[in-house]
Amino acid sequence: MVKIAERAVTLSDPGHRTACSQCNLQELCLPVGLSETELAVVDQLVGGRRKVARGQALFHSGEPFTAIYAVKLGFFKTEVLAADGRHQVTGFHMAGEVLGMDGISTETHNCDAIALEDSEVCLIPFSELEQISGQVPTLQRHLHRVMSREIVRDQGMMIMMGAMSAEERVVSFLLNLSQRYAARGYAAAEFHLRMTREEIGAYLGLKLETVSRAFSRLQEEGLIAVEKKHIRLLDVSRLRQLLAQASACS
């Protein structure tokens, strides 16, 4: 992956937290247009950082919900496990994205959040967030937007799984990743997959073989280049068409 924009982050003292007001993810994670004083309040709010090693869980289903998490660094998946071993991956989460809002309703997490690489999150104690957002309307509005965005995202997943073919799902997945990397200042057309084919399948409602075959087919058609986990999108507009066309020929 090619990082286009970067900014130094002081991590010399690991126990010391970087204030939101200094964070390079600010514009993804926080509302724009906070005043100095409001920003100071938010800085107080964030309850520190937590490192999660690759393969480790940030939280498990069933654990009491106390906070939501902003991914500071790294990459997570969230998944729901059935008694057996069937599992549905409900999302992949990269730096600047918020995690854990499904726990608010029952005050219990109902999925597992697993780090797919060594990661770090900012902890946002939820009761404090509620209290402060009652006093800072901009923050309140932002919280509601973030939650609503999650609802919209989930409904997009429904469309994908209810109405799209295997190949369309894979294309939609790649374009979505691309767009999110681009929003973070990384290259849009070239990136490393942090997850296995099986995890992609569990996310898209497909088997890993089907995902692999879709990759191969797209490569044959010259639309993407697959080299293990490194993906290059060779023809983004044709990929986009593939989705648009697909939904125009039913």
Next chain:
Amino acid sequence: MVKIAERAVTLSDPGHRTACSQCNLQELCLPVGLSETELAVVDQLVGGRRKVARGQALFHSGEPFTAIYAVKLGFFKTEVLAADGRHQVTGFHMAGEVLGMDGISTETHNCDAIALEDSEVCLIPFSELEQISGQVPTLQRHLHRVMSREIVRDQGMMIMMGAMSAEERVVSFLLNLSQRYAARGYAAAEFHLRMTREEIGAYLGLKLETVSRAFSRLQEEGLIAVEKKHIRLLDVSRLRQLLAQASACS
């Protein structure tokens, strides 16, 4: 459908709104434990009622978002339409449920809400709701729970569409309806479907023929009785097993 509990509602003056404090859906729609004064504030908040005739839209995708809606009476579907004609039904919504929260993030509705029978909704202007919930913590907390519950519901849909067979999906759909009717004081084991087989299919990610066949098979097995749109669940525990088993044999 057999209504077990009923309560008279004054509708003599159609322009006059029933106060939330008097509404028989209160415990579904409002937080329990509001003080008298808080309830009075909420009563002020609700911006009146709106009737929607069967087949009509409460709102369309693309329209500006100004309010969320509580279903007072009737039955809705929400759906996302593709350019062609493919559509994904994202939910069915009955009395006491809240509708339209997907519009918060972009301030634009991004699905259509269609009444499946003559219906009535309470209008809750969202900017006022935000303002007041900043002052009434119980209400704020409730709003967050309602939004989070929607996220959890959507993730349940993902599991259904990503990991369940056609028959499992249909069973899951019926049990879910049953449970929601039960929560409203209606019979859990006997109800009328308000939607067509095609709409059920569009919700479950299946074709209408497949839904019809699943009904027939479940009937043959003595699990349900289907008579047009009237459904009876003959063996709820075996239906539940079917889902549990299913997720235990993969």
Next chain:
DNA sequence: CGCAATTTTGATTTTGATCAACTTCTGTGG
């Protein structure tokens, strides 16, 4: 370096979609 995990590819089977015919229901107008 070596072994377990991951990925690719092929052959076969299964599930649900598609195509088609027919039945039943619903609502409307004569």
Next chain:
DNA sequence: CCACAGAAGTTGATCAAAATCAAAATTGCG
């Protein structure tokens, strides 16, 4: 009230897409 047309639902035959089974190749972690 009945006839009729269109919508909705059922059922069967066939087809296509993705799952499953299987084997081999590759990778990357300890």
